Amino acid sequence: MTRFLFTLCLAASAAMAANLTDSLKAGKPALKSASVLAFGPEGILFVGDSMGAQVVAIDTGDRKASSAAGVELKGVAAKVAGLLGTAPDQILVNDMAVNPLSRNIYLAVSRGRGPDAAAVIVKVDTKGTLTEVALDNVKHSAVSLPNAAAVDAKDRRGQSLRTEAITDIGWVDGRVLVAGLSNEEFSSNLRAIPFPFQTADNGSSVEIFHGAHGRFETNSPVRTFLPYKIAGEQHLLAAYTCTPLVKFPISALQPGAKVKGVTIAELGNRNRPLDMVSYSKGGKPFILMNNSSRGVMKLPANGLDSYKGITAQTDVTGVPYETVAAWKGVEQIDGFDTKTVSMLVRGEDGSLDLKTVEFP
Amino acid sequence: MAVALVVGAATAQQADLAVALDRAGGVIRVRGKLVAEALRTRPADELVRVFVAEAGAEAPAVGGSYAGEGDAIVFTPRFPFEPGIAYRVEWDEGAATMTVRAGKVVPGGTTAVARIYPTADALPENLLKFYLHFTAPMSRGEAYSRVKLLDESGKAVEAPFLELDQELWDSEGRRFTLFFDPGRIKREVTPNMEAGLPLKAGRSYTLVVSREWKDAKSSPLRREARKTFRVVPADRTPIDLKTWRIAAPTAGSRGALEVRLGEPVDHALADWMIEVMGSDGPLPGRVELTESESVWRFVPDVAWKAGNHQLRVAVTLEDLAGNKVGRAFDVDVFQKVEKLSQTRKMMLPFRVDAPR
Numbered sequence: 001m002t003r004f005l006f007t008l009c010l011a012a013s014a015a016m017a018a019n020l021t022d023s024l025k026a027g028k029p030a031l032k033s034a035s036v037l038a039f040g041p042e043g044i045l046f047v048g049d050s051m052g053a054q055v056v057a058i059d060t061g062d063r064k065a066s067s068a069a070g071v072e073l074k075g076v077a078a079k080v081a082g083l084l085g086t087a088p089d090q091i092l093v094n095d096m097a098v099n100p101l102s103r104n105i106y107l108a109v110s111r112g113r114g115p116d117a118a119a120v121i122v123k124v125d126t127k128g129t130l131t132e133v134a135l136d137n138v139k140h141s142a143v144s145l146p147n148a149a150a151v152d153a154k155d156r157r158g159q160s161l162r163t164e165a166i167t168d169i170g171w172v173d174g175r176v177l178v179a180g181l182s183n184e185e186f187s188s189n190l191r192a193i194p195f196p197f198q199t200a201d202n203g204s205s206v207e208i209f210h211g212a213h214g215r216f217e218t219n220s221p222v223r224t225f226l227p228y229k230i231a232g233e234q235h236l237l238a239a240y241t242c243t244p245l246v247k248f249p250i251s252a253l254q255p256g257a258k259v260k261g262v263t264i265a266e267l268g269n270r271n272r273p274l275d276m277v278s279y280s281k282g283g284k285p286f287i288l289m290n291n292s293s294r295g296v297m298k299l300p301a302n303g304l305d306s307y308k309g310i311t312a313q314t315d316v317t318g319v320p321y322e323t324v325a326a327w328k329g330v331e332q333i334d335g336f337d338t339k340t341v342s343m344l345v346r347g348e349d350g351s352l353d354l355k356t357v358e359f360p
Numbered sequence: 361m362a363v364a365l366v367v368g369a370a371t372a373q374q375a376d377l378a379v380a381l382d383r384a385g386g387v388i389r390v391r392g393k394l395v396a397e398a399l400r401t402r403p404a405d406e407l408v409r410v411f412v413a414e415a416g417a418e419a420p421a422v423g424g425s426y427a428g429e430g431d432a433i434v435f436t437p438r439f440p441f442e443p444g445i446a447y448r449v450e451w452d453e454g455a456a457t458m459t460v461r462a463g464k465v466v467p468g469g470t471t472a473v474a475r476i477y478p479t480a481d482a483l484p485e486n487l488l489k490f491y492l493h494f495t496a497p498m499s500r501g502e503a504y505s506r507v508k509l510l511d512e513s514g515k516a517v518e519a520p521f522l523e524l525d526q527e528l529w530d531s532e533g534r535r536f537t538l539f540f541d542p543g544r545i546k547r548e549v550t551p552n553m554e555a556g557l558p559l560k561a562g563r564s565y566t567l568v569v570s571r572e573w574k575d576a577k578s579s580p581l582r583r584e585a586r587k588t589f590r591v592v593p594a595d596r597t598p599i600d601l602k603t604w605r606i607a608a609p610t611a612g613s614r615g616a617l618e619v620r621l622g623e624p625v626d627h628a629l630a631d632w633m634i635e636v637m638g639s640d641g642p643l644p645g646r647v648e649l650t651e652s653e654s655v656w657r658f659v660p661d662v663a664w665k666a667g668n669h670q671l672r673v674a675v676t677l678e679d680l681a682g683n684k685v686g687r688a689f690d691v692d693v694f695q696k697v698e699k700l701s702q703t704r705k706m707m708l709p710f711r712v713d714a715p716r
Contacts, residue, residue, distance in 0.1 A: 035526055051531055075416060082412045082419025085437045087445055090578075092501050094525070111439060113499035114576025115533030118439060130420050132438065161535055161628060165526035183528035183537040184628045186488055186682045221524075221542075270519040292523065 020044060021059045023196030024139035029056045031135065034108035034119040037097035040171040040195065045097070045106060047121070048166035048178060055169065055176055055193060058121075059139035066103045068126035070336045070356020076107070076344065077352045080122055083130050084111045092117075093352060096332040098342050102126075105334075105342055105354065106133070124354065143197040145178065164189070171195075172227035172250060173234060179222040190222060190238075226276040226287065231305040237264075239273035239289065245319065247304060264307040265318035268294050277335045279359045288341060288359065289321075290330040297321040298360050324360045379449050381441065381460040388435040388449060388460065396431035398452070404428040410435050413446040413459055422447070468579035471496040473569050476587045477627045478680050480652035485561045486594040488682040490538040490587075491628060492569060497533035497576035506573035507538060509558065510566045517565070520544070520558035533576055535628075557594075564590045595681040598688045599625070601673060601708055610715040611666035617658040617710075619671065624653040626678045633674040636660070637707070639667060664712045671708040 020042050032052035039045055043063040047056045073079065081088040092110040099106060105124040110117040121133040145164065164180045171177075178191040225238040227250065234250040238261065246261035267273060272292040278301060279286055285301040299321045307319055329346040336342040342356045377392040390408050398407050404426040411421055424437035441447065441462035449458045477491040492507075504527075509517040521538055528537035544558050559565060569585040603622045609615030617636060627649050636643045636658050645660040675685040685706060 050526055075418075078415045079419045082415030082421070083423050085410075085412060085422040085424070085439050085445075085447070086442050087412070087414055090442070110500070112576075113501050113574070113578075115497045115529070115531060116576070117500070132423050160632070161530040161532075163529065163531055165524060165528055167524070167526065181524065181526075181528070183530065183535075184626070185676050185678055185684075186539065186542065221522075223524075272523060274525075 020196060021139060024057060024059045024141050026137055026139050028136050029058065029138065029140045029142060031056055031119040033110065033117070034094060034121055035166045036095045036169045037106055037108045037121075038169045038171055038176075039097055039099055039106075040176070043099060043101055045099075045121070046169055046171065046176055047108065048169040049119070050164065050166045050180075051115075051119075053164060054142050054144045055166075055178060055197075056140055056142045057176075057195065057197065058133075058135070060099065060106075060123075060133065061139075062099050062102045062104055062123075064102055066101075066126055068103055070103070070340055070342055071105075071124065071126060071128040071354065072356070073124060073128050073354040075351045076124075076354050079130055080107065080109055083122065083132060084109070084118075084120060086111055093332075093344060096334055096342065096344050096354075098334045098336050100335075103336060141197045143176075143193055145180070145191060167221060168224045170225060170227055172236075177225065177227070177236070179225060179238070181221040223273050224275050224289075226278060228278055228287075228301070228304070235304075237276065237287070237304075239267070239276060245273075245289075245299075262307075263318070264304060265299065265321065267291065267297065267321065274331065275333045277333055277341060279335060279338065279341070281359055286359070288324075288333060290327075290333050290343075294323065296324040296327040296330050296333070296360075298324055327360075377451055377456055377458070379458045379460055381447065381462055383441070383462060386436065386440050388437075388441075388447065389432050390435075390449060390451065391432040393431065394451075395428075395433055399428040399433070404433045407452055408433045408435060409450045409453075410437070411448040411450065413448045465578065468575070468577055469582050471498070471575035471579065472582040473585035476567065476569075476585065478624055478653055480624050480654075480680075481589050482592045483559070483589050484593065484595040484681045485557055485559050485591050486596070486681045487559060487591075488540055488542075488678070488680065489626075490567060492536045492538060492585075494534045494536070494575070498529070498536065499574040499576050499578065500527050500529065500533070502573065503527045503536060503538075506570040508568050508570075510568060512564050517558050537628075559591045561591050561593045564588060595623070595679060595683060596688050598683045599623075599677060599679055599685045601685060601706055604671075604708065606671065606708065606710045608669075608710050608712050609664055611664050611712050612715065614660060614663050617660075619656040619658075621654050621656060624680050625649075625656075626680065627653045629674075629677050630656055633677040635672045637670040637672050638665065642672070643669075666712055666714045669710050669712055671710065673706050673708065675704045675706060 021044065031047065031049055033049050034047050035050040036048035037045060043060045045058045045060050047058060049056060077091045077093060078088040081091045090112050092113065093107050094110060095108040097106045103126050107122045109120040109122050111120050112118060123131050123133050162182065162184050164182050166178055166180045168179045169176065174195060176193045176195050180189045222238045222240055225236050228235050228237050230247065235247050236250055238246045240246065244263045245265035245267060246263050248261040271294040274290045274292060276287055276289045279288065287299045287301045289297045291297065299319050330343050331346050332344040334342050336356045339358055340356050341359050345353050345355055347353055376394045377390060380389050382389060388410055408426060409421040411419060422437055424435055427434050443463040444465040446459050446461050449460060472495050473492055474495045475493040504521060504523045509520045511517060520540055522541045540558055566586050566588040571581045571584040573581050605620040607618040609617055630649055631647055634656055643660050645658050648657045650657060673685060678684055
């Protein structure tokens with residue numbers, strides 16, 4: 001899940017609050033999977049549903065401000081399994097998001113591992129109590145993720161084996177951004193979806209961008225991204241599966257526009273970025289990024305505009321980073337408040353623990 | 361595979377309480393004189409709680425609803441009880457505890473790898489992906505620990521694949537897409553320069569799919585699957601439709617249209633990105649790929665009519681190295697997609713003639 005600076009979040013809520021939840025209608029969302037989560041303003045939770053090829057906006061109604069400290073919860077998967085009446089090995093925690101208003105933590109869960117697995121959202125409140133977020137009658141709206149190619153595929157065969165994995169989702173300035181990767185052609189899509197979703201949206205309002213960066217780079221999948229202001233301009237920092245960190249201005253995401261990203265960091269080989277959060281400490285801005293094999297990295301976010309693009313032909317050095325040596329096995333991160341970060345940590349015994357600790 | 365349910369210990373008794381897991385109704389019933397008495401003064405959901413035994417002492421109770429019915433409390437779980445799982449039923453905050461089981465899972469082991477694509481024995485150094493087809497739905501969350509790539513000496517190639525938490529499955533869970541790490545295939549990016557291509561031309565490799573990989577019913581595969589192949593030099597040439605050779609059938613027949621593509625292509629994409637257009641639009645029919653996916657064959661549902669036809673090809677069709685029509689894998693693009701289906705297709709005309 002992607003998080004942005006709290007100042008940004010508050011500015012957005014103030015401007016948009018008037019009728020955001022008004023666009024949501026009561027009923028039961030047809031959620032086939034809960035792959036990724038992101039909070040927008042007003043306690044609205046966006047759920048990226050890879051199997052259902054849609055984004056669902058849910059009014060959690062969870063808007064009561066809290067100043068509680070973060071909870072610690074050991075064996076999260078086992079506890080979720082208990083709540084959902086199944087074995088711990090049948091629980092996959094796909095994503096985690098902190099509600100910036102209430103500080104309750106939301107988990108995107110698969111109950112079961114096969115194609116029939118149930119999609120469940122579990123809430124961990126500030127006392128550590130787990131509850132399933134009831135979706136039987138909830139204010140929501142959904143937008144399908146259009147795929148022109150897949151429509152053709154269905155026309156002839158009646159069904160398609162093509163799916164698209166949603167790798168990240170985020171809210172920025174009135175739009176939901178969705179990064180995805182097809183299971184067939186090697187193309188990475190970034191979609192910008194205006195919210196509130198349009199009535200009976202068949203995806204026509206969704207703009208699709210194919211991502212790439214630098215010479216000799218191509219449709220590399222964006223694993224995680226972070227909306228971030230650089231020199232007063234809203235940018236997207238995108239971390240690719242093949243490890244570069246790339247920036248590009250959001251204003252460039254316009255119909256017909258060619259967008260060129262600038263690689264500002266190379267984060268190492270045999271590694272996948274997982275999540276990014278931004279924060280400030282001692283008056284200085286930082287970005288925290290957890291990785292599949294290179295631990296948790298802390299990058300100074302000052303003057304990101306000053307970095308020249310990294311290309312093989314030059315010896316430009318990218319944004320420096322330090323590794324937070326003490327933090328191991330961090331699978332998910334999200335900012336809890338301005339001082340602390342919530343994490344799902346895989347222990348050596350394989351258990352998944354929820355922790356909230358001070359930003360490094 | 362069908363899961364056989366054995367009643368086993370579906371009932372338990374302690375003091376004046378009898379607990380039964382009713383599989384047919386999908387409920388747990390706690391019955392006894394004690395229950396009837398207690399229900400007079402306290403609500404059902406305060407008297408009985410159901411837990412997953414294996415989830416540990418601190419796990420929350422199983423979600424669901426409780427109802428008092430005479431001398432019984434009936435618990436209906438939010439999700440169906442799972443075979444093989446022990447449920448701990450607590451009476452009155454632990455005053456009595458009983459365990460019931462929803463039956464046993466009979467081990468299956470009948471699912472297998474049906475096919476691995478591409479099927480060719482010789483694959484390019486910059487091969488982009490494998491597709492693993494299974495005979496039944498598979499389980500998520502362990503894919504990348506169940507596949508490995510061995511070199512000739514049997515040593516595992518380090519980190520050759522792109523690992524995505526989401527795992528790229530089709531909606532049925534029967535086809536898994538395994539991409540090579542694109543960072544190692546693309547030229548002039550750090551992983552490629554530091555670690556090089558995962559495959560080296562002139563060598564042989566074996567893709568091994570472990571028997572331990574579980575299907576959707578948590579049973580391991582029937583057997584391990586292997587695909588051994590040799591590696592030929594990298595293919596960095598875009599697909600060129602001018603090199604395709606179309607052999608048209610005769611009018612009145614339902615003979616196969618045969619298109620020789622000159623190289624193997626991605627079977628999943630070729631299955632739907634190539635279409636035959638008649639005078640009234642796309643023709644319905646069956647597609648098959650032969651000769652290591654280098655020949656595309658189309659058998660129409662109805663007999664061919666004489667006249668002009670066209671082969672319509674999406675430019676996003678890929679060969680085994682991700683080269684598209686007119687565009688190699690290693691190129692620089694970042695632009696909005698405009699009406700992909702309408703504008704990005706190419707036409708190859710051909711004629712169907714009456715038999716001579």
